[in-house]
Amino acid sequence: MTRLPIRRDRLVAARRRAPGQQPPAAFRPVPRPLLLALAIAFSATPAHAADAPAEPAASEAPALGAVTVRSRNRIERLQDVPLSVSVVTGAELERLQATDVEAITKRVANVTWNPGNPRQFSLGIRGIGKQGQTDAQDPSVGIIVDGINYAYNPLASSLDFTDIDTVEVTRGPQGTLLGKNTSLGVINITTRKPSFVPEGRFLVSYGQRQTLYSTATYGGPVIDDLLAWRGTVSATKGRGDLVNAYNPDLSYANRDRYSGRLRLLLTPSASFSALLTVDAQPRAGEASNGRSYNTATPTRYADGTTNPLNTDASTRLARPWFTRQSSYSYLGDYLGNAGRGYINADNYNPIVTGTNGGALELNWKLGGHTLTSITGIRNYYFDARNDEGTPFDISKNGGGLVNYRQLSQELRLSSPTGGFVDYQTGLYAIETDIDHSTRTGWGSDAGAWFSSRSQYTTLDADTSGRALLQDSLNRLYKRVDNQYNNRSAAIFGQANWHFSDALTLTTGLRLTHEDRNTRSRAYLDDQGAGTLLNPASVNGINLGGFLANNAGALSAGNSAAQLGVADAVAARYFGRTITATPGEAYNSLSDAQKAQVAAARSLRRNQAGVLWNQVEAQPFRKNQPAFVLSPSWKFGPDLTGYVSWQYGEKAGISQNVNGISYLTKPERTNSFELGAKTVLLDRTLVFNADVFLMKIRDYQQAVQTVDAYTTAQNRLPGGSGETAWTSYTGNAPKVQAHGLEIDGVFAGIRNTTVRFSGAYNVAKYKEFGYLAQPVENGNLATSYRDVAGQTLPGASKFTFNVGVDYRRPVLDSKLFHTSFNTTYASRFNSDNALSSYGWVGASTVTDASIGLGRQDNSLDVSLIVKNLFGNDQYQARTWNSYTPALPRWVGVTVSGKL
Template identity: 45%
Template sequence: MTDRFHRPSTPSSLSPSSFRLKPIAAFLIAGLAISSAPLHAAGEKSANELQSELNRANAEIQQLKKELEKSRGTSGAVTPSALPAAVAAPTQEEAAEAVKPQALDSVVIRSRRQLEKLHDVPVSVSVVSGGELAREQASDFEAITKRLGNITFNQNNTRGSSLSIRGLGRRGFTETQDPSVGIIVDGVPYGLSQLGNFDFYDIQSVEVARGPQGTLQGKGASAGALTITSKAPSFTPSSDLEITYGQRETVILKGALGGPIIDDLLAWRGSFVVDNQRGYYTVAEDSNKQLDTMYNRNRVSARTQFLLTPSPDFNAKLSLDIQPRAPQLQNGLTNFVDTPLYYANGTLVDPSGTGNRTRLNRSWFAGRNFDYNTFINSITREGKVYQNETQGQIASSSGAVAELNYNLNDTHTLTSITGFRQYTFQARNDEGTPFDISKLGGGSVFYNQTSQEFRLTGKPNKLVDYQTGIFLLRTEDEVESRSGYGADAGAWFANNAQYGTLITNAGTNVGAGRSLATDSLSGLYKWGEQYIKTFSKAIYGQANVHVTDNLTVTAGLRIGTEARSTTQFNALNNLGYGTALNPVSVRIDGAGNTQSLGGFSSVAYTTASVANGTAGNLAGTNSAAQLAQANAVAQKYFGVSSYAELSVAQKAQVAAAKAIRASQIATLVNNVRSDYKDQLHSAVLSPKYKINDDITAYASWQYGEKSGSALVVNGIPTTVKPERTNAYELGVKSFLLNKTLTLNADVFLMDIKDYQQTVVAVDDFATQDNIKNGIANPTAYASVQGNVNKVQVSGVEVDATYNGIPFTSFRLAASYNDARYKDFKNAGKPSELAYLSNPFIDRSGTRLGEAPYWQANLSGEYRRPVLGDKVFHASFTTAYTGKANTDELISNYAWVPDHATTDLAIGLGHVRGNYDVTFIAKNAFNDTAHEQGWASYTPYPYPRWYGIVFSGKL
């Protein structure tokens, strides 16, 4: 039975005799004691003992309720004068408890076997309570990770974000790859990082465990795990409400209430959040009228839980949650920069004319009140984005969890956790201008997962205690991609030569050239789908062997299998206005099969064909239908009856338009499937020695394997090898300065083989096409998901709290982290090195992206009783991040200097929490550090914000 469902026994000072002597006061004080006593106090008792004590306490409370009713006046209300002074007003003890700081020695780890104290866990773990998060409204990954140690939230958008621990885990837009950092919410592991990219609320605690995980519960994770535990139902009635007003029209309403439905049998808890806020950046042009600011919020979230306790040996909890479809984040918050004209070797950066500067300087886009200067400066200069197609990333999430706990006897507990989650995502993208270029582009994700876990926890004797279990997970993920084109797309995607042929140098044919440029892509709509299925099975176990009173050895093993498949399909859903300009056919798989698109065969547009006057000439064998297509083109654009009547220049114009269209159609894929299956392992071995009551030392070896992947690259099935991690750690957990200072520290080393990341590989599909077309150097390369031979991470981590100053507490989580590629010879080139002839760069010895040397999170809180029954409180949290590179390719343009963000809160409230008013400032000093790169950067999406929070108990 999981201890968190039960309250500890009533303190001895509240014995039945004291209830009889002072029934009303005893009832109220007992209720306060039962509802507020720290859960970790029960950690050393068996679940059976806890249930028995809970039942006795509930019986006593019911009796006291009856006595309370007898003592009521004629109005039925209990007046302050009828109560002892100790109940009518807060006592000194209550006031002291209200301002008492929480030390790390009292923190429990809820993701461990039963409820282990942090001091007793022989691995690197950081914990933050829900109260600490709530005091400064830290409700999402971006805010939560700033309050934990050596974990980073890699902000991209809802679909592309990820978590990394010790510099490991950043990933791009791929659903075929498992996250390196596991996410576990209320006992259910998430198969995708995206599932956690929503607001969290009504939280009990958040924990981060560093190093490979998987021998205790859930799904394995190679870098670490983040565990979030919500507040559970209770038989003690509660009702809390919070309203926030702030900058940018912010209104946030939060509530949590619950209590008994049937005394001693059924309890419930409901919680909700309504969050509305305008974004900081304005959308200047939005023809769809869907979005007027970037990063605005319009979210509603709710969760309902039920707790059933029919007997001392059995309880069940059901949780249902929903976050309906609503804008989550936005694509397109990108500020483009003025890229260099020349590479370091003196060659042109954009010789063919497909860069933003060249495109926006074309006559096609002149005179529309938007130029290159606006394109690169509008966000920083005006706080505006000029986009007509960007809409909010519409995301939703919902799920259900059923947890059953059964005491088999005094020493063993069986737990079953059944989880279901579904997630949807939809984005509409824009190229960053107000022109009619991208239409209905973007993508969608439809994901669901079902998991089942059985755990057996036992403590048969003083020598050993253990936890073992079986875990099953099935996921289905349908990922759609869309590319649509408007009337300006042809002029935008044309290179300099093609645009010159169609427009600049067209002379009297410029009218036809403009029509061909418009029709080449206008209305074309390309759709793709990946269907990814995964089935994971595992058996695991971990035991603590208490060799002596001071020496404990922890050992665990996990054996699992992973089977997954990826099926890919790409097709043209709408041919638009340029059907007659289609290629003859396109390839649809790696075997060389093709799909006919019905276009006529002609000489392709190249520098040579234009020079010798053959571009656009009919070539090869054309059927009668194809010749009719060619004649229709001649008649539509040039007013002649047959294609043979066209001039050399006119045929070149047709060839240019066909080339623009073919480049965007590119390749199609017809139901190509890739499969992956493997056996995966995790293990841990960790001796722990209690030197004295205040100091515990430990050593640990953790081993973990992250599943490989099955993917399709340009119609070719391929797989990625599993990632294997060995992690070594030496640590100490100590109480110092008369237990006013809690200091936990460790040194670690992690060796990772076959680290999963973007690499450069030969593109067989494109290479075969190049051979077919007679290209002199046919071998083509592509950036794909693959493996880095070896990565190594080493460093030091510190977690500490200090409570030696009256009314004051400080908390620190700091780390030094050196994450490097040890063997990475097939790294991709960053943009500034694109001129190099070698497709690879050897990155061996280079630091990983998103892996700063230094990170530190410092928080402090001051709480002091004032004005009788009031508490004044003030707090801050500062998150420091050292210099880091935000580009996976390690571009010299992507270095972000060290920076820090600070959140502040100051307020006054009732000692019992009946009411509180707090002023909050987020990013108080307006840190604006942001991801950046060669061609663009993403401004920090959350500039300084302040607001006021009203909260209380109803």
């Protein structure tokens, strides 16, 4: 919700009649020409913008006017929309420099931002959506920016949103009115349009950690009454709160963002307009991966069994390989850096991202109807370079690489309002292409780090073994390339049926055809120093190695070329002379030496993992419906009640796991609401509330399933015979959320406006038997467990936020102002496997500002403090690490008119 104080004389008309309603009449006939269109058009218009405020008299508290929302083509009172909707103005966000998605979600009810790097972050509504998105997966919570649906979460993850007009959040499945369908809700961000009145604004802010944020906007007429423009540029530069001791010039999470947007509005006639938007954010690097501290790993599992710590950093860093070459230690540095504000990693480099896009919106007025066309194009680039968290040469140049492209087209027809029925109907199509590579690189210390206890003991025994240990993984580089092509086409419609002044029925229907295809391959892009240690083949791919048993002895069936490779191993690492008899040099090795070769080969093969030639995954093709049914009853001018039933589906996923196709079923959501929207206390209090129930079938998230490839390998002669399990994005059969949401604004105190929202929310698995075991159960034979009845990860039971804005004229032409926003979230489990160590306690974060400026806004100086009271509750935690809270930040902002 947002506040919009207006003069009382402006409220009279709004109290008499809601938009779209005619003078009293019990029933109105349906015009015959609309019957065909209404077969596909079924419902009400949702949300989008707000009327500009007018200053109240200084001697009285302002009355609250009709907050409005718009579905692009039309404007409607928020109090008349029969859905759970929140609206926040851009002016409110600007006061506290709330410029990114995380900050925006702290101003609305029951919406959560789940931290991660720009590719892994996710949004949740009503406690659902914490699971990180895969590249082939649609977002559960959609984001629309200036009419363009962002069909890929990362598009909005590293942006500063500037020159915002309004932000709307609509909860529940969407898609019957416009754009792309979503299963949980949508965040709709609208920036200010060009106008024919010249306007220029600037803002410069400087604060702690060398943070400089600046933005400038200018616009006005190019040709009076024909062409107007508006341009915005912004830049953010600042150091993070954690410093890399290996390279102090790197800090986490720093800010390095530059963007620009140009909008052109063409109005050649009263019946046609065109709006062109182009924007760019050049590639730049921000270090978000690695912003965490290590803690000691527990020495016992949940059942009391001793944890041998075989793969723990404490075991690995105690190996002579590492103690010989550095003073870096487990206790003093790996754990001790947490107390000094440091991490120490040689290969945690900034994540490079960049995005560009364009949109063309055309509007034709056809009598009382409006025809709208919106064409959009966007791209996105992501490049991560990760590390294991030490200064040693272990992980090199690993991480994700993404090139994303989307092209969308929407055609929408809106009817006039004021009759028995008003409607909106249209067509929507979008195609996305994603080239995604997962890269893994190993350095010269990787063998000593990733080897098992027995492998390390065998190989660190002498010079030859240490050479094998180093070469086993040094400069090995693996890639898994995925290509995703997703195409969607939809027809949708929505209508308001005004049976009387009091009763309106909102109905909507959508049908979307999904066509999703995936191909992938996994290969060694660089063999590195250990080519001679390759196996003969993996998954039918020839790697040029030789055949040997687990003890290192040559197996039958080696060709002369393969025996030559074995001899080369004997010559290189043990100084044997190669003879004319293939295999003779290798066979001259002692059993201990052959065991060293076997250990190095096993280490290399286990780390390289599964390889496969390019394969096509089973495509996902389906027609998916969505609908809304929502009657509302106006009990009076200041009280409206409604009931709604929304249904939507999220597309299934076409994907390969270890070269095997796994098709994920679509996610299906039924959302039910019972709500009331009221205006109270002489129109100084807007208070909206709803109770909701969301039932989801086949919720898309990580599940455990049999690893077909590894299981087959285990059942070959000499294998373990065990069934192997792996994690992939599958389906939890049943998830449910229910609760209460409130949203309101109060202006009954002189010079003060209070905005508030909150939620009581219970989100649980109703049926799910294949969630991966948490780390504290890592000793159990079964790798999955049943979590029916447990709360979903990321779901707080209670959330609340309150924003207060106080503005008072002083010193004749000056304006004193102060604002704060406080967000509260109760405890939640931050671990997707619901580890008992993943619980994060309740947190309260307050941002505040105080300033003095001119009443005409020509100049203003403000002091801004984020996290005023120094909340230090973790953002996330595991059993041996945690992500710290962002510390307090203080800055000074100067803004004004150009």
